[in-house]
Amino acid sequence: MALADTSGEGRASALRSFSVKAAKLILSVAVTFFGLLLVTFLIGRVVPVDPVLAVVGDRASQSTYDKVFIELGLDKPLWEQFLIYLQKMLSGSFGESLLTKKPIAEDIARVFPATLELASVAIIIGTLIGIPAGVLAAVRQGGLADQVVRVLGLVGYSAPIFWLGLIGLLVFYASLGWVAGPGRIDIAYEYSVTRQTGLLLIDTAMQGQWAAFRNVFSHIILPASLLGYFSMAYISRMTRSFMLQELSQEYVVTARVKGVPEWRIIWLHALRNAAVPLITVVALSYANLLEGSVLTETVFAWPGLGQYLTNSLQNADMNAVLGCTLIIGAIFVGLNLFSDLLYSLLDPRVRRGR
Amino acid sequence: MSALSREWLLSEQPTSRRQARLGQVYRTWLSLRSNWLAMVGLGIIVVLILVALFADVIAPYDPLAGGDLRTARLLPPSWEHPFGTDEQARDIFSRIVYGSRLTLMVVALVAVIATPIGLLVGTTAGYFGGWVDTVLMRTTDIFLAFPRLILALAFVAALGPGIENAIIAIAITSWPPYARLARAETLTIRDSDFINAARLQGASSLRILWGHVTPLCLSSVIIRVTLDMAGIILTAAGLGFLGLGAQPPQPEWGAMIAAGRRFLIDFWWVATIPGIAIFTVSLGFNLLGDGLRDVLDPKARK
Numbered sequence: 001m002a003l004a005d006t007s008g009e010g011r012a013s014a015l016r017s018f019s020v021k022a023a024k025l026i027l028s029v030a031v032t033f034f035g036l037l038l039v040t041f042l043i044g045r046v047v048p049v050d051p052v053l054a055v056v057g058d059r060a061s062q063s064t065y066d067k068v069f070i071e072l073g074l075d076k077p078l079w080e081q082f083l084i085y086l087q088k089m090l091s092g093s094f095g096e097s098l099l100t101k102k103p104i105a106e107d108i109a110r111v112f113p114a115t116l117e118l119a120s121v122a123i124i125i126g127t128l129i130g131i132p133a134g135v136l137a138a139v140r141q142g143g144l145a146d147q148v149v150r151v152l153g154l155v156g157y158s159a160p161i162f163w164l165g166l167i168g169l170l171v172f173y174a175s176l177g178w179v180a181g182p183g184r185i186d187i188a189y190e191y192s193v194t195r196q197t198g199l200l201l202i203d204t205a206m207q208g209q210w211a212a213f214r215n216v217f218s219h220i221i222l223p224a225s226l227l228g229y230f231s232m233a234y235i236s237r238m239t240r241s242f243m244l245q246e247l248s249q250e251y252v253v254t255a256r257v258k259g260v261p262e263w264r265i266i267w268l269h270a271l272r273n274a275a276v277p278l279i280t281v282v283a284l285s286y287a288n289l290l291e292g293s294v295l296t297e298t299v300f301a302w303p304g305l306g307q308y309l310t311n312s313l314q315n316a317d318m319n320a321v322l323g324c325t326l327i328i329g330a331i332f333v334g335l336n337l338f339s340d341l342l343y344s345l346l347d348p349r350v351r352r353g354r
Numbered sequence: 355m356s357a358l359s360r361e362w363l364l365s366e367q368p369t370s371r372r373q374a375r376l377g378q379v380y381r382t383w384l385s386l387r388s389n390w391l392a393m394v395g396l397g398i399i400v401v402l403i404l405v406a407l408f409a410d411v412i413a414p415y416d417p418l419a420g421g422d423l424r425t426a427r428l429l430p431p432s433w434e435h436p437f438g439t440d441e442q443a444r445d446i447f448s449r450i451v452y453g454s455r456l457t458l459m460v461v462a463l464v465a466v467i468a469t470p471i472g473l474l475v476g477t478t479a480g481y482f483g484g485w486v487d488t489v490l491m492r493t494t495d496i497f498l499a500f501p502r503l504i505l506a507l508a509f510v511a512a513l514g515p516g517i518e519n520a521i522i523a524i525a526i527t528s529w530p531p532y533a534r535l536a537r538a539e540t541l542t543i544r545d546s547d548f549i550n551a552a553r554l555q556g557a558s559s560l561r562i563l564w565g566h567v568t569p570l571c572l573s574s575v576i577i578r579v580t581l582d583m584a585g586i587i588l589t590a591a592g593l594g595f596l597g598l599g600a601q602p603p604q605p606e607w608g609a610m611i612a613a614g615r616r617f618l619i620d621f622w623w624v625a626t627i628p629g630i631a632i633f634t635v636s637l638g639f640n641l642l643g644d645g646l647r648d649v650l651d652p653k654a655r656k
Contacts, residue, residue, distance in 0.1 A: 032499050035496030035499070039496060154641070158584055158640050160633070163633070174618075291503045332501055
């Protein structure tokens with residue numbers, strides 16, 4: 001950004017190379033997305049459960065069975081079935097859930113805000129602690145902060161998240177009583193809050209219901225800290241390594257020679273340059289939270305996408321499982337694409353094709 | 355010459371290929387030994403293997419059959435039951451000991467299934483290039499586009515719960531990073547002189563891939579597999595916790611946590627202790643993996 005790139009011509013060519021890059025990325029995402037659909041279709045086809053029996057039950061007569069068999073399109077060749085599947089998925093209809101008897105897209109839309117809220121609070125916690133911790137660790141290599149970051153990282157990579165969740169409930173909810181237990185909001189407030197955004201922290205704040213807000217907060221803080229801890233472990237480790245790289249650059253030496261105070265060099269000069277790759281890291285850990293949320297939501301009875309997925313799994317509700325898998329895969333791909341584009345937009349070296 | 359002495363291993367002029375290779379292994383071992391954290395990790399894994407081998411001798415009780423349901427249920431840790439008993443009056447210590455077999459089996463089988471797939475896909479893509487490369491690597495990318503646990507969940511849902519299916523599902527989701535790594539390694543060696551020489555002598559592509567390219571990719575892939583083992587254990591435990599991995603009454607650690615979860619607050623040891631076992635073992639694999647990477651791949655050390 002600091003590059004002297006003021007001529008209109010330079011800017012135009014930069015823009016052109018950016019749009020070429022964007023077009024390539026989008027094409028590759030389209031191919032990946034097609035692959036996602038193919039994989040979920042194939043997974044759906046290896047189900048040992050007879051899809052017809054799942055619809056008609058095992059006492060149906062042969063003629064009913066045959067009728068449904070044709071209705072489900074199972075008599076058509078595999079590639080034609082795939083085309084039908086493709087058409088259905090792209091129009092946003094994932095079929096009907098066996099469990100809730102509602103369209104899966106509707107179910108997912110209902111549970112998604114809970115996961116979004118949890119993951120967003122988690123990523124805020126992870127970023128706000130992870131980046132300063134990583135910077136401190138890089139500044140004093142081998143010092144106390146460095147050791148702490150290392151140990152926290154090792155624990156984060158080794159401990160099962162659901163087990164830490166249970167211990168958290170045992171200590172902070174059952175023994176100390178500092179936080180509220182499983183669930184998203186106490187039953188007393190359940191119906192007093194009108195769902196506008198579906199994000200309860202925002203809804204309660206907008207409606208000025210501060211008692212409910214406090215309740216929601218004390219429910220979310222434990223699972224969000226837990227998820228945030230896992231992103232923090234990753235973010236701080238990456239921040240440390242980016243900062244080490246920046247601090248060994250010549251501009252840092254130059255700044256020191258000019259007498260720039262050390263804190264300015266670290267927090268303004270070096271961190272600013274490390275910020276560009278860090279954006280990718282934060283976006284990636286946001287995507288990884290979706291994975292962590294499946295187990296966390298089960299432990300905390302959090303009514304989000306993860307719990308919906310687990311419930312569907314335990315009831316062999318294959319349509320819902322595939323719908324969730326597809327949605328999570330799509331979000332994952334989308335966040336990757338977003339971070340790639342942002343990266344090339346923010347880093348002049350990438351923007352100009354190096 | 356056949357004596358395995360220190361001098362023979364560290365000889366500057368090895369007289370046979372075997373001596374050179376063993377010397378290389380010995381040097382790696384020497385530098386690994388100076389990393390005490392890696393040695394702690396190695397110690398944990400050795401203990402795990404020993405416990406799994408001698409489970410019959412170590413475990414004081416049967417892992418599946420419980421004691422007296424009236425008097426021996428949910429007992430707190432004591433001398434008789436070091437880790438207490440669970441809701442079926444089974445000794446938790448014995449279950450943990452037998453559970454180590456399941457954990458080792460999962461890790462070993464996933465490594466045995468996923469590593470060859472990754473190597474095959476990666477070396478083929480890297481060596482042939484062109485459309486073969488494009489097709490294979492696009493496929494790899496598609497698998498990487500799903501978060502691992504989610505894809506494993508979908509596969510287990512389709513195949514049905516059970517430890518065998520959990521292993522297959524984890525293996526299917528584990529190979530893509532190995533394929534990428536093997537491809538990158540292959541790209542750096544496919545145009546080197548010794549490969550060209552082999553080609554000029556009329557060696558078939560299969561022979562070059564299998565005899566010359568794969569052995570050179572093996573070491574970096576193996577490091578990566580070691581680093582992934584903790585992740586494999588955690589995924590398997592997660593599947594077990596969700597009731598999709600090993601089925602009761604098998605003493606799988608993740609499933610044990612799920613069972614103990616129902617009475618977590620009154621009888622904390624039932625869910626907590628299997629978690630400590632999972633944590634210790636994956637910590638061991640992480641420490642050893644980090645150490646191995648530092649020794650064998652100094653570039654990655656920061």
